[in-house]
Structure formats: structure tokens, C-alpha cells
Amino acid sequence: MLWQKCLCCDINVYYPVCSRLHEEVMDFYNFMSPRPEEAAMRKEVVKRIEMIIKELWPTADVQIFGSFSTGLYLPTSDIDLVVFGKWDRPPLQELEQALRKHNVAEPFSIKVLDKATVPIIKLTDQETEVKVDISFNVETGVKAACFIKDYVKKYPVLPYLIFVLKQFLLQRDLNEVFTGGISSYSLILMVISFLQLHPRIDARNPSENLGVLLIEFFELYGRHFNYLKTGIRIKNGGAYIAKEEMMKLMINGYRPSMLCIEDPLLPGNDVGRGSYGAMHVKQVFDYAYTILSHAVSPLARSYPNKDCESTLGRIIRLTQEVIDYREWIIKKWGGRDFFFHNCSSIITPRSLFSVNNLIRYLFLNR
Template sequence: MMDPNIGWFQPEHRGPALEMYRNAFNECKLNADNSLSNSNNNAANNNNSTTGGKDIANAGNQIQMQPDYIPLDENTFQNAFNFLNNHTNIHLNCNNQNQMQFGKRKRDNRASTYNLDANHHLINEYKGIPWRKKGFIYSPGVIGLHEEIQHFYEYMSPTQEEQQMRSFVVKRIEKVIKNIWPYAKVEIFGSFRTGLYLPTSDIDLMVMGKWDKLPLFTLEKALLEANIADTDTIKVLDKASVPIVKLIDKDTEIRVDISFNTNNGVKSAKLIKEFKKKYPNLPKLVLVLKQFLLQRDLNEVFTGGISSYSLILMTVSFLQLHPRQDAVLPSANLGVLLIEFFELYGCCFNYYKVGIRVKGEGSYVPKSDIERQMQDSGNRPSILCIEDPLNPSNDIGRSSYGVMNVKKAFEYAFLVLNQACGPTASAVDQSESILGRIIKVTDEVISYRRWIKEHFPLKDASLLSTTNAGSDNSLDLYDDENQPNSSASSVTSSENVSRPLKRYACK
């Protein structure tokens, strides 16, 4: 069956055969669950008998014994799930279990499409593809995919109301900080500074000042007194490698992370802006890829994914080392680039032996070389090894322990898109959304954007340019290269997906 974490059945899959298969699968699953439950009950009854433990041993033969370990490989999460499913004495109905997991994800992530096949109500309004323009005739294959990526970028790019709302949040928090420490400096970094944020993305703030001890709990108390957040939506992570205050703004439901005296985030944001100018297609690819990971809960390290910064540097490296020179031109086919990105990082890239370097013109580096330059720091290259362009001894991907989950999702996306745009495209209904085969925007996100437009109408344009006055983030958040390009016609024509990327990064 389809992995509910990654995908859903496509239109060409649906029909009597699929329904028959699903019914047979569910019936077999139910029978297996009932058999396991009966075996567990028998074991419990035998445990209460007076046979000197012989029946317990027999029951143990009926039930597979607990192994001494859970194998650790790229399918660790699935192995752990199977282990619990096969060996626990607590039986949960499969459907109830899916609903429990789904509920938890939805509380944390309104963009989640987990188990979409069983939850079509999430995308009732626009079938999950609100970027598709009425009356626009989309071309077949990669040309149509290119057009959809252009329209997705236009639709999902931040509106002025959304930016004003975020600026409003920053101003309120900045006021609280200034009331405590008048000489402290508040800086924006991350996606809000670079302009590469989705409607539900968080805001990253950094406070510069002089303290003997980081005043995390002092700030927490002040934010609560100012009614910025509720007690159950603010948390101090003082033991983290980078201590932060995490909160959810009470008025807007925007998540905010506040750190102290960490210049790297601001420098990284400046570097990303430079990459945006150098590679005009970077923002469009990144916005699609961020949505792809977000809806699968793979957009953060602690949920088994990768960070936005890692994703951006992977995209930069992909463009830097692309064998076709026209890949970096504004006229490049975004559909082809997206499929090639998924092919590279989902099928071809050797995560175990190769590291990524974006400094200069970019290169692939043997991990043995990176390990030597990390000796002084005592670190070793991680599975996803990305050399920090600002500090070569630092590995940006070092905490991405679930990167193989991301690789699996990328491979799935490549197969699904290649089926619709490659040699088998004739078997796919080209009138259906091609980008919608891997990306959906939930009704909850659409409603949230609508709510923002209603409650934060554009009144004071000065808010957009005065946040952090004097720093370089004042409205070059919306610099020229980040403005949506409505032109979908100037595109490299290619009906077949070219596949030159297997020549490198595979050894």
C-alpha cells in the first residue's frame, strides 16, 4: 500500500482494481490483527495457569520472540514501527492508529497531507491545487509542469498583507525586548529575511547584547507579561546547542524562534540573497521544494527531515554543478530542473561518500577530505554532509539524522513526475495537474491566508520598510528577483526529461 507519509494514489491508479486490492489488504490486515490479539490473550491466560510455565513457553513459540535489537539502517523508523506493531501486547485498530497519528500532525502542521487517501476533506475547496488558473490551457509534459511551477510560485509567494502581519509580530516582540534592554539589537534572519517563506513558516529573530548569562527566562517572562504568547505556547530550550525561546504569537499563530548573539544566521541570510541574484530560478525551485517537504513533515531536523538552509544549499549545488549551462538562465525549464533535482538527490547522489561544497563555483568533495578539515573541531561528516560556506569546519547537515526519509520522498517524487512527463506520459491524463501529483495545498492553509488578508489589510506601508531600520533586511525581503514572474512562455522547450545527472556524484 501507499506510504501515507510520502504520497497518495494518482488519478490513473483509481478504479475497481484499486478498490478490490485495498479491500483485500484491509481484510488481511484485520485477520492478522485479530490473530495477534487472540494469541496475546492466550498467552495472558496461560500465564495465569498452574502448569509450571510450560504453556508460557508454548505461547512464546506461537508469538515471535522479541529480538535483542532493532536494526539501524535507512528504514529505522519503519523497522521501529513494525517492531511495535508485531510485538506489543496492546492492540490498536489500524484505522484508529492512523487517525491518532494524523491528528497529532495536523495540530503541529496545518499544511500536512499525511494519509491524504483517507482524508480527502483536507483539499475540498480546490482539490489541493489552488495555483491552477481558470481558463489557462496547460501544455502537456514538462512544459505544463514548468507553467504550473511558475503559477505555484506566484500563488505561494508572500503577499503584502502576509509580510505586514509578520512585520507587526516582529515590531511587538522588538518593543518588549527594547523595554528590557534598550541597547539590545534585534535582527531578522532565516526565511523571513530572505523572502523564501511559506504562509506557515516561522520567524527567526536574533538579539544582540551583552549578558553574563543568556537571559532566556527573563525574556520568556516579559513576553508572557506583554501577552505575546500563552504559557502553553512558549518554551525555553536552554539545553539546546543553540539556546532559544520558542513561541507562538497569540494574535497571528505565527511561530517565532528567538536566539541570542548568533551572527551566523544573519550572515547566512545575506549569502542566500547573493545566491538568489546569481541563480534567478533558485527562489522558484526552493518554494516548491519547501512545500514538498513541509506537507510531509520533513522540513525540520527534529521531525526526521532537513533544515531549510540545507535544502537551499542542496539546490544551489544542483544549479552550480549542472552539466547544462542553460540551467542557470531565467529561461530554463523549471519542470525539467525539478525532475532532475529529485533524480539527483533521490536516486543518484551517494550520501555515504560524497559531501557538498557551494563555496566558489561549487564542487563535490570526498567525505575523507572533509573529515580531515574537521579534525580540530572533533566532528565527523554526517550522512548529509554540506560544508558550511561561512565556516568550513562546520557541517550544515550534521543533525539531519532522518535524511534517508527525505531521500525516499525525493525518489518517490522523481518516479511520479517522470511517469507523467517521460516516455510513459501517454498513460497519464495530461489535463490533470502534474505538479499536483506531488504537492497539495490544504484548505486550512488557504483559509489561514484568507484570514490574514481580512484581519491585516494593508494600511501602513511604512511597516514593510521600517522593521529593523538601518539593517539590510528592510524591504529587500521583496527585492526584484523575488517578485513573481508571470511569463510562462519563455522556456527551454523539451518534451522529454533529460537525464545527464547520473554522470556525477554517484561514485
């Protein structure tokens, strides 16, 4: 594994095994966190699209929400945009035609989803290959981004878990609602609920063992959470609520979904409603719990897995395509000092060792 290879000279610092997993989660976060060059590239994509929108509707207001707004985005994550203006109906086709005219998107990538719960335009930017979703007059996304930022401040461990979990779901094609997975918003709410109701530790403490938290997250949602009868509530400190109780608040007569998560910003809305593959998500969480709990058990230290020295590497992988894509971004949008912009706020000798070895691995061992 990439983040494991960079540490092979100093593997003993990971013991005991849960501490090793903790350090691997931190290293993965530091490596995958958005670099300044990636943010600059994405801002250019937004600027190009915003110029087209302003040309059509000069008074329109374009806002960013979702993971690009919160900073919790992977290198291949979408950009979510919402356009505010005075329309009776979302002008999807009009914007689609303008985007095609200006050759902003790859021609076959533009899709108008006018029958979706929230009608959107999906496209892939031609220059950068960044995917973009554009909606109209939907305020909840912007409010949700502010809500998430507040919880990132409240729970400093939240971003570390989110980056690992996003990558875990991405490589299993379970990171999109329309393919049966769960949305980033659902995932973040699940992690927040887990931290709110964690029985043993102060999850606000950034020094808590991230390896233990990751395993216990997988244990909760892979083994113990009752998807049939229980819903998740975030507001008022968090709680598990019987679905019968949740149903009384549902808008438009909806019944609670299998993965029922009350929207803290719109209590009658079930955030997990579209996730028809929730049981598949449960299964892969169970799988991850099995793999990681075995990897950190005393027995595993007696019978190590020689095929994978990295504990975290047993459940997630980075493709060469993603690594090459990030290097291309660096060459086009900046210099080679990007790693030092993305370390945690506290730079320790251990984390500095990680970063230096990771740089040597990327640029000297190709």
C-alpha cells in the first residue's frame, strides 16, 4: 500500500497493532486530504461553469455545497453546485444547451435528470475530468454544508474517519445513491451519530485511537444496528428512534426506509430513502469489521498476513490511475511542496517522517 510503503523503514512505530492502524488512518488522511493545487483546479472548474450561467442569467447566484465546500472530498469526488434564481421550473435544458455550446463538458457526459427527486444536470469537465452536479433553488445543500462544518469543529476525529470510509465505499461502487449505495451526507450523519452515542470514550478528543473508532464503526453498522426497526436521529445530542415513531413525522406519507436517517435540517425528510442497497452496505461494513478485528487480534500477531503488511490496506486500495491523476494536477497547477500544506495542524517527528518518505516513494521509486 502506498501509505504503508512510505513507512516500511519504521514499521515498529505502529505497534501495538491498534496504534499502528491509528497511525495508518492518520497517514491516509494526510495523503488523501485536498492539496492546494486540487482546490485551485476545482475553483477554475466552478468559475468556467459560473461564467456560462451568468451569461444566461446575470442575476443568478451560484453556490458550492457538498464535499468541496466542507473540504471532505477525495481526489475524484464530484463538485456540487446550486444555482439560485427566479424560475417557475428549473431551466435544465437551457443550461444543458449552453454547456454544450461552450464545450465545457465532455460531450457524452452531460445528463439531465429531470425526473429525480432533486432535478440536476450531471457533467464531466472536459479539461480536468472533474464531475459536476448542478441543481436549482435547493437551499438544503448549502445549509447541510454549514451543518457539517460545525460538526467537524465539534468532532476533530470526523474527517479522518470520513476519508477512509469514503474510499472504502468508493472502491465498492457504494458511494452513490443511484447505484444503491449511500450518499456522502448519509455517511457523515452515520459517523456523527456513532460519535454522539459512543459508549466509552470522548470522541471529541483528537488523540483518541482512530483505529479503534474505525473498527467499532464497522462493528456497529455491520453487526449490531437494527436496520429493520431503528432510525437515526442527530438533533438534541443524538438518539436511536423506533421507525414507527419516525413515520409520524414523514412528509408526503413516506414510510421509513431501510437505512432511516432523520434529516437534522428537515426532520420530515429521510436522508437514506434512496439507498435501496443499504443491506449491501451493511454487508461490506460487516466484512471490514471481520477483517480488521482479526488483523488487530493477538492471534494475528502470531500468524501475520505476509501478503499485506498494512492493516488498513486489507480493506482499501489506491489505484495507480488516481496517483497519476494527482501528479498531473500538481504539474499543471503548482509545485512539489504540496504535502506540507496538508499535514495535520500538529507536525510531529513521526508525521514528518511519513511525509518525507512518501515524497521519496512518489518521486524516486517510480
